[in-house]
Amino acid sequence: xxxxxxxxxxxxxxxxxxxxxxxxxxxxxxxxxxxxxxxxxxxxxxxxxxxxxxxxxxxxxxxxxxxxxxxxxxxxxxxxxxxxxxxxxxxxxxxxxxxxxxxxxxxxxxxxxxxxxxxxxxxxxxxxxxxxxxxxxxxxxxxxxxxxxxxxxxxxxxxxxxxxxxxxxxxxxxxxxxxxxxxxxxxxxxxxxxxxxxxxxxxxxxxxxxxxxxxxxxx
Amino acid sequence: xxxxxxxxxxxxxxxxxxxxxxxxxxxxxxxxxxxxxxxxxxxxxxxxxxxxxxxxxxxxxxxxxxxxxxxxxxxxxxxxxxxxxxxxxxxxxxxxxxxxxxxxxxxxxxxxxxxxxxxxxxxxxxxxxxxxxxxxxxxxxxxxxxxxxxxxxxxxxxxxxxxxxxxxxxxxxxxxxxxxxxxxxxxxxxxxxxxxxxxxxxxxxxxxxxxxxxxxxxxxxxxxxxxxxxxxxxxxxxxxxxxxxxxxxxxxxxxxxxxxxxxxxxxxxxxxxxxxxxxxxxxxxxxxxxxx
Numbered sequence: 181x182x183x184x185x186x187x188x189x190x191x192x193x194x195x196x197x198x199x200x201x202x203x204x205x206x207x208x209x210x211x212x213x214x215x216x217x218x219x220x221x222x223x224x225x226x227x228x229x230x231x232x233x234x235x236x237x238x239x240x241x242x243x244x245x246x247x248x249x250x251x252x253x254x255x256x257x258x259x260x261x262x263x264x265x266x267x268x269x270x271x272x273x274x275x276x277x278x279x280x281x282x283x284x285x286x287x288x289x290x291x292x293x294x295x296x297x298x299x300x301x302x303x304x305x306x307x308x309x310x311x312x313x314x315x316x317x318x319x320x321x322x323x324x325x326x327x328x329x330x331x332x333x334x335x336x337x338x339x340x341x342x343x344x345x346x347x348x349x350x351x352x353x354x355x356x357x358x359x360x361x362x363x364x365x366x367x368x369x370x371x372x373x374x375x376x377x378x379x380x381x382x383x384x385x386x387x388x389x390x391x392x393x394x395x396x397x398x399x
Numbered sequence: 400x401x402x403x404x405x406x407x408x409x410x411x412x413x414x415x416x417x418x419x420x421x422x423x424x425x426x427x428x429x430x431x432x433x434x435x436x437x438x439x440x441x442x443x444x445x446x447x448x449x450x451x452x453x454x455x456x457x458x459x460x461x462x463x464x465x466x467x468x469x470x471x472x473x474x475x476x477x478x479x480x481x482x483x484x485x486x487x488x489x490x491x492x493x494x495x496x497x498x499x500x501x502x503x504x505x506x507x508x509x510x511x512x513x514x515x516x517x518x519x520x521x522x523x524x525x526x527x528x529x530x531x532x533x534x535x536x537x538x539x540x541x542x543x544x545x546x547x548x549x550x551x552x553x554x555x556x557x558x559x560x561x562x563x564x565x566x567x568x569x570x571x572x573x574x575x576x577x578x579x580x581x582x583x584x585x586x587x588x589x590x591x592x593x594x595x596x597x598x599x600x601x602x603x604x605x606x607x608x609x610x611x612x613x614x615x616x617x618x619x620x621x622x623x624x625x626x627x628x629x630x631x632x633x634x635x636x637x638x639x640x641x642x643x644x645x646x647x648x649x650x651x652x653x654x655x656x657x658x659x660x661x662x663x664x665x666x667x668x669x670x671x672x673x674x675x676x677x678x679x680x681x682x683x684x685x686x687x688x689x690x691x
Contacts, residue, residue: 196591198500205496205595209489216485223481225473237475238531241424241548377661379545382422391531 238390242379246386252299253364256327257386259290260315260362264329264350267315272352277313277331280304290317290327300324309374311335316375318368325364328378332359347388362386400549419658427552428544428664431611432650434559435620438604440646441566443625444638445597448577453506454494454598455618457513458605461490463614464520465606467527476531477548483606490516491602495595542613542665544657551610558607562600573597574635613665620646623672630679645675 246257266288270278283291302317313331341357363383404423411420469482576583580590628641653668
């Protein structure tokens with residue numbers, strides 16, 4: 181029989197002092213609050229001069245303000261807003277979205293040919309699938325952007341939309357609320373089919389004043 | 400970064416990469432997945448071992464409240480970090496402290512915090528929708544690759560490196576403490592310190608992943624990979640490796656599904672992870688049946 185000697189290490193385990201723990205937690209909380217407050221002071225609109233706060237701060241990566249874009253794009257955006265209002269008026273009266281030739285015949289920009297315009301010419305088409313309506317403009321020159329007006333009509337049978345009107349929400353005189361947005365794609369080789377979610381296909385959304393500029397009154 | 404995106408886009412257009420990579424947001428998303436998967440996957444087996452799954456869920460809800468708070472205090476929509484990190488880290492400290500000192504079961508206490516942050520978050524959200532376009536807020540709260548900026552990516556890289564370094568440094572102590580706190584204490588580790596330490600690291604990882612996966616689903620990615628890994632792992636090391644692998648495959652697969660079928664990224668990632676859980680469960684049951 182072989183005898184072995186084992187050295188036993190004895191360790192005294194003491195519970196962590198509740199007071200020390202509370203002090204450590206309080207110190208950590210103070211540090212976190214200080215850093216968060218510093219971030220708020222340097223980045224929050226609340227703590228800054230309103231004049232220095234730009235509208236761009238509330239844009240998502242695929243959104244831009246039209247005022248930051250080149251003049252040709254600003255002009256096209258304005259024309260599309262005008263064309264959209266005309267199309268909405270016809271939609272209210274007839275119940276159907278007007279075809280591009282009908283808008284062009286009435287001289288509504290940008291669908292009508294403007295002989296004085298020096299920019300790229302576009303081939304416009306109306307594409308509709310269910311409640312989604314697209315007015316898609318593909319340039320005849322490859323170095324110009326493609327343009328898209330996306331209109332989302334309410335699904336049939338849904339209760340009336342109570343959203344307040346703003347840049348993205350247009351109410352027809354019939355009471356129907358439309359969700360509208362304007363997009364451009366730097367690469368003009370876009371597919372001629374209905375687009376439901378342009379941001380996932382590389383389109384950039386254009387805003388006149390930004391998505392958060394409209395302050396809704398309390399309901 | 401634009402030059403990098405253009406280069407990747409060029410490769411996609413030439414057919415060397417899937418055509419979806421021509422879009423910068425997808426390249427950013429893929430880079431995010433490359434970073435998030437090892438972090439969350441690496442932490443997930445410790446989360447499961449330490450029984451912190453419900454804690455992670457409560458943190459996800461706290462993050463919603465944090466974002467709402469930050470936005471109401473005037474933070475930019477693209478970077479509501481002050482409110483999000485501040486509120487979540489403070490909630491974590493409070494949850495761990497109360498859990499350690501109260502006599503109620505931990506899940507009951509976390510349930511109380513969960514309810515508190517959710518209630519507060521809902522009240523703040525109502526105020527938020529009066530100031531912000533609801534569609535803008537939605538994509539930030541519920542996660543979307545399209546809202547991820549280069550700034551988010553940089554923050555993710557920074558926090559990813561920090562969390563990885565801290566985990567590597569304390570991994571053995573954390574694992575031992577997860578399995579046997581008295582034994583960890585005998586080796587010189589302080590379980591109280593480790594509890595706070597791990598909870599704060601988990602909070603950082605969850606909060607930084609929020610914009611990509613979304614507040615409601617981020618906790619799934621810290622639980623499901625470990626659950627799937629447990630089905631097939633044969634030891635601690637393979638448990639860790641499998642957790643990371645499952646998280647990565649789920650992340651990349653979910654990203655592909657999300658882009659292809661236009662469904663939210665977070666939902667697609669979690670569905671992919673869950674599918675892997677059931678696949679590993681089947682593999683396990685077949686493996687058991689095989690030798691017999």
